[in-house]
Amino acid sequence: MTLLTFRFAPSPNGELHLGHAFSALLNQKLARAVGGRLLLRIEDIDTTRCSPEFEAGIFTDLRWLGLAWEQPVRRQSEHFACYETVLDRLIREDLVYPAFMSRSEIRAFITESEKRDWPRDPDGVPVYPAVDKALPAKERRRRIAEGAPFAWRLDVDAAMARVGKDLSWNEFSDESLSATRVVEARPRDWGDVIVARREIPTSYHLAVVVDDALQGVSHVVRGQDLYSATGVQRLLQELLGLPQPAYFHHRLILGPDGRKLSKSLKDTGLAVLREAGVSAHDVRRMVGL
Template sequence: MSPPVFRFAPSPNGYLHLGHAYSALLNSDRARDAGGRLLLRIEDIDATRCRPEFETAIYEDLAWLDIAWETPVRRQSEHLGKYRAALDRLSALGVVYPAFESRAEIARRVAAREADGPWPRDPDGAPLYPGDGKSLSAGERERLIDIGAPYALRLDMAAACRRAAGLTWNELGAGPDGERGIVPARPEAWGDVILARKETPTSYHLSVVVDDALQGVSEIVRGQDLFHATSVHRLLQILLSLPEPAYHHHRLICDEMGRKLSKSTRATGLRELRAADVTPAGIRRLVGLG
């Protein structure tokens, strides 16, 4: 039997904070206790926000925490062809379509619909895509693409869900409401999510399921803020015939106001805490790992 595989997958769009430290340490501890492997993946598909100095800082902070990972490190920007191939497979299933509205146009259309009552929101609180792009004819879509119009490639959620009824996942941690064990997946709550854009052949949802499968990740340990997104990931795994990992969603480290930490929260940044002579053992105590 192969050893279990874990991964820590930060984005180099800022410096790590205590929340990242907790997730990285928990992954490291679980890999050690299970006799498994720990991978580090750099999720750098956002070329406008990701910077080399942040990636370098990730390596420095993790090494300071005495976390060891396997090399080479997988960097998503070096594997765009893999995501494009997965997108082509989904397109062949007829569950992907281009949508040409800008964010401002979508906001206006949602506001117009809300004049007649509340418009549905996804689990993160964002309004669902109104779905106008699906009404375009194939000829009109081709015309807009030919003239260079920007677009997003969206998952036709209704068509996709018809191909994958009764989805669940194995939750080893706990959801925001204490969900454990076999949890029903409800990807329809997200509407027609974006899988790629004209200039980028992938999105978080698509690249994360492709990477986890290609790297053989068997247990995904991450924060509860991604608990509901697991429904979309399970759907994509079924559509792409990818293996099903187990999931372990952990509590979030919050600030004094009870808010999830962000990379702009300097008071909890690992670099700032290191400069204040906090030790790695002190970091463990601060995040409740003892």
């Protein structure tokens, strides 16, 4: 019998906080409840922001919380060749294209277009203009040969045409994982998302679907802030013929001001709480477990 498989997948670009603790502990709780597996994956494709020191801190924090996971730990930075193979397939099938516009160029294009109602993705970022998609192949090759910076973007319209059907995913209704509902996947809401960069042959979206498939992840339990992103990942799963996990997007742990906790805003980390005398039991109580 195949065991149900859960995973906790932090990025070592800062210290873990209470939000991470809740997600990790919830994955452990659910895996134990069904006699399943718990994996730890280090999502460190952003080599400029991730560091061994932050990774070591993740291990320390999780062990302090009482987590145990299967070995070996998968580090995404050690598997760029794997992602590049998948990217090459998307390139061969004309499902991605090199996009050369910088953020400032995107803003300027939108301003010059005088389109104040320019569509934005679920994160509030302007959807990428379709300018580069129309570039002739010769012009694309010339720019790449000259060293122009670019990212590989998914041609979402071409991808949806290739799939040829509406997409959805199964979302658990609550932490009991006793019932699911079908959620419509809306990848077009994101426009032509980045799936790889020139210097890094992957992105969060591409790496996560490849890793979940390779590791046999059956249940993706993660924060509500990634709910809409599931639409893009469902599209990639269909394009690549990858299995579809079941999903549960759990509640977020909020700060005193009502916003979600963030490493970038340097919200109080678990290490600081530990040094202040807070126990692992206290953390479980603080996050409602």
